[in-house]
Amino acid sequence: MIPAPFEYVRVHSVREAISLLQQHGSRAKLLAGGHSLLPLMKLRLSQPELLIDLGPVDELRGIREENGALVIGALTTHDEVATSPLVRERVPLLADCAAQIGDVQVRNRGTFGGNLAHADPAADYPAAVLALEAQMEVEGPAGRRTIPASQWFVDLLTTALGPDEVLCRVRVPVQAKGQGWSYTKLPHPASGYSLLGVACLVTVDGGVCREARVAVTGVGPKAVRLAKVEAALTGKRLDEAAVAEASKLAGDGLEATDDLYASAEYKRHLAVVYTRRGLLRALERAAG
């Protein structure tokens, strides 16, 4: 509960942060909202020698619409994502997901970018950004690059972000009119993280599913898309029976880990139930 000693520096630009990362390598850690990093440091599970506080970096803030996508700065707090009229209007799935993170205090401090860069296997956003096919914009010594969500989550607490790169912005395609969506989770009773969270984004045309994207978080070492469920839905006339049938595939081959509150077996079962319920909710919204 008392962290090991560390140096602390506030930076005012992404470039400055990158140069410090180059200089200090794995001994340094970027600090955004601190809601994942600081608890680990207090338990001395993480002992960075240098904390680079991105707080003053204005270029990492803000939400704007650009070419059919929302560009959301990495330092945007969960609360800003949840309550921004732009996000609620254009990407309601993401807003709803953000609103279900932790509690008010957590949402006021924790950041979108920090959460994605930490890649906690039980975080909520990963399911949403996978379903939304968001793009991560990162900057490093070699310049900028864009990493699709599908390639971002590599493993437990591991992303495709390079050691001297900074996640700057996330480009989230706006939801099309008529797309149905939902994010449903079973919260961990202690931490509020997801024991399981399912994001659904369904495009329906005349009762027929044109495209279905379903992503699940909390179950295994990283969030994943449920390709079998998606395939089983696509091209089908969607009614309750079809959804139930497709949802049965949610647990198929799904990598799941045991934890104190839910065994792997139970999580696979929940994946089926929550996928079905999430899809039905999405269908209601698509129709409405």
Added chain:
Amino acid sequence: MAVTQVFGARVRRREDPRLIRGTAMYTDDVVLPGLCYAAFVRSPHAHARIRHIDVSRARSTPGVLGVFTAQDLEGRVNPIPCGWQVPNCDLKIPPHPALARDKVRHVGDAVAVVVAETRAQAYDAASLVEVDYEVLPAVVDMQQALGSATLVHEDVPNNRVLLWSVKGGDFEAAAREPGVRVIRQRLVNQRLIPNAMEARAAVAQYNPGTGELTLWVTSQNPHIARVILSGVLKFPEHKLRVIAPEVGGGFGSKIPVYPEEAVVAHLAVRLARPVKWAETRRENYLSTIHGRDHLTEAEMAVRPDGTVVGLRVRTLANFGAYLSTAAPAIPTILYGLILSGPYRIPNIECEVTGVFTNTTPTDAYRGAGRPEATYVLERMMDLAARELGMDPAEIRRRNLIPREQFPATVATGITYDSGDYARALDRALQILEYPKVRGEQAAARQQGRYLGVGLSTYVEICGAGPSKVVGSTGFAGGLWESAVVRFSPTGKVTVFTGTSPHGQGEETTFAQIVAQELGVSLDDVEVLHGDTDSILMGWGTYGSRTTAVGGTAVYLAAQKVKEKAQRIAAHQLEVSVDDLVFEAGRFHVRGAPDRGMTIQEVALQAYLAWNLPEGMEPGLEGQANWDPSNFVFPFGTHACVVEVDPETGQVKLLRYVAVDDCGRVINPLIVDGQVHGGIVQGIAQALWEFARYDEAGNLLTGSMAEYAVPKAAWLPRFECDRTETPTPVNPLGVKGVGETGTIAATPCVVNAVLDALSPFGIRHVDMPLLPERVWRGIQQAKGGAA
């Protein structure tokens, strides 16, 4: 003018503004010149021999003033004693050294302490103390511990702490009666972590000039801490002052005297510097006591008409690695003696086996023994009702002790003071609209929805207590209370109490008692507590005793003030004492209301002492010590409605009704608050909370990220009501209400969930009723794979 009726009024808690605004002063807020900080080095192993401790690196770290191990404390800090040595149970009391000597016995056991100029330096240096451990096998599971070759304490065979029993009547004979059925169930009452909002802390200051040692400590009972610490430190008691400043919750976890407190006090003397220690939440989870942790085999013998004729209970109780201060009493006399609950059960047998394991010690946690007993009894009542096809309300009503039988002596030998149990049951069913709810439940089942209704009728023993009786149970003290009520010359009143409230609101309720008795304004009454220098003696705040015992002492002290004031007034008004009437804070001559003196005017005269009755001492204060003749026995009925999602096993609490009877009510607002908090903790045990160790003795639920403290958003609005049956035990007619919610709520919720699951044929699921457990229960009942 004085308030006319403040006893019974919904007065807002005077404690709250300072607590809400952050201006309250807790132990960790105490800052003294030259203050330095202690950090403890704790064992990462559940069971290990200490081969060697190398403190050299830590000692040479910047800011470090000293590093100390058990060797350094030899002859200076005695082992921590056990304060409740229950007789006739073969109690084993192995030494509990302040710092582990040869062995560590649980993860978190303290092996060394570092003192440094800053808290961070102390923690950094603590991480540099190198302890060479020879890791030993750990015993974690109680059943395995009994008879294991691995001994937590070498001189305690089979790891058996105690074997305690109580027997009233003859269970076997009752069970053999023709027609009687015996219902059996194994019940787990899981280990819980108390989670007071404020963790433990201690600050000690030694004055070499006067030889006085002052200890600020997070304690529910500073006087007890003083007595024990004076022995542990071999420090003269009159030179030792213990202060419990604002204490941020205890729930029993701040009753014990802990090793860290003794060590910090010792170090302040040794270093001649004030020393502070404030535990982290992680340390709190590892080294502050845990609660509950029983494994029980219960048998209930019941006639076909629902009359319960016998109860037999065999319980294993986990004591953890050491005997904490009050631990031996919790699963024995505070558990076994209350197993009759509100029912007439002629034959009761209870046998408790206490077990040492390589886990954090257990002790009193809100309710302390009584929730465990009530859980056993109320689950068995429901199982009996189901076995007989009876309504759970009906089987309870049939067995309740009738109003006219009080005082009522039950088979375990204790005598209940007063009660009207059926009235509370009726009232709860009425508020719930029981027949209507049952109708809704039946209708919901038709639609595949699973509603459940749960009941819990309870009685608790509290208000300890008659000192002679508790002394006979091995308690190393009395349990009376003292109070002083003192007028100042300007007519203000200061009340001193030996109890030590820390959230229960007695600064408000005791002021109400005094304002009522003396006819003064509430704002003119100050209630002080928590300082061994301020009052004769006090046995602390726990076990719902503060108002029944301490409040009565306050009331009696106020009577003495009033009597003396009346004599002064009579003298100055030149009438006889009997000719005076006391009304709204003023004495006046009977039949001549204009001739009188206010009590404030009397107070001034008492201090001026110009004109007092012959031989009367100046000043105006009353002192009283109250030792009750019996415990008090609050009771009530709680009822709730839940819905279970059969697909996921999730439980949703839809309604919660609580009808409690705590005797006369001084402040309904505070009583409601106490009941609310208690219910939440009780529900939390039923549905969410559990402490879990792995086989090596690591606490898996080692932080709030893994241990599920309840959140307000998960709970429905509580529908609270009361009946009022005064106790004859004290002149105020008050019982206790700090623990009733915790006692009643746990079985109430579990019974409701099992009621919801009854269509599946599920008899029982052990707590906490996490979604997966409920889901597995359903899968098993369906004959599924799970």
